[in-house]
Amino acid sequence: HVATGHYAQKRFDEASGRWQLLKGGDARKDQSYFLFGLSQEQLAMALFPVGALQKVDVRRLPAELALPTADKPESQEICFVPDDDYAGFVERQVPAEDRSGPIVDSAGTVRGRHEGVHRFTVGQRRGLGVTAPRPLYVLSVLPASRTVVVGEEEELASERLVAHEVNWLSVPPPCHPRRAQVRIRYRHAEAPATLTPLPHHRVEVVFDEPQRALTPGQAAVFYDGDVCLGGGWIE
Helix, strand or coil: CEECCCCEEEEEECCCCEEEEEECCCCCCCCHHHHCCCCHHHHHCEECCCCCCCHHHHHHHHHHCCCCCCCCCCCCCCCCCCCCCHHHHHHHHCCCCCCCEEEEECCCCEEEEECCHHHCCCCCCCCCCCCCCCCCEEEEEEHHHCEEEEECHHHHEEEEEEEEEEEECCCCCCCCCEEEEEECCCCCCCEEEEEEEECCCEEEEEEEEEEECCCCCCEEEEEECCEEEEEEEEC
């Protein structure tokens, strides 16, 4: 087996003969979102020893055992970028390349220039380097043309996405539309939606209410209560 520190749980469902991935016992720390891509074989061999615990209990145990990491601060960022400057990390790995490009609004009007699309993400407000009467947000990032598209907050809302490379983990792949709750980023509150299977391991997700900042490349993960059904990558 492989034991991990993820806040997630699993169980075997006799009716379907499948292992099911479940949310962690601490709702604030649940990490099932990151594990949707596991196979049945991998989930069968995975152990989640802290999955049912609260974070406060996990903090208490190493203190009681006098482990040297008992008071180590939590890391919320990319583990291999110790200074949290991910843009600088990208520039150090691929130096001396012109990454500059235009910042345009949704009508195509140039509003400014930027020094690299790697410095922007959908929904970002701060650090755009563009002035406007109302706050502007990143609507989309287009790496091929090195273009950043900005607009007002209401333009961020969308009710539909398509996910590709979808992995159905806890249930067999459905043949018909089904209801689920969908999480579009780790800290996003799950939103009710209808999932419609498409060819080539793709799924169309239509939300009951428009969602803010649907971001290509991030994971869309499907839930039925505490059960993580599976997920895919926003196309």
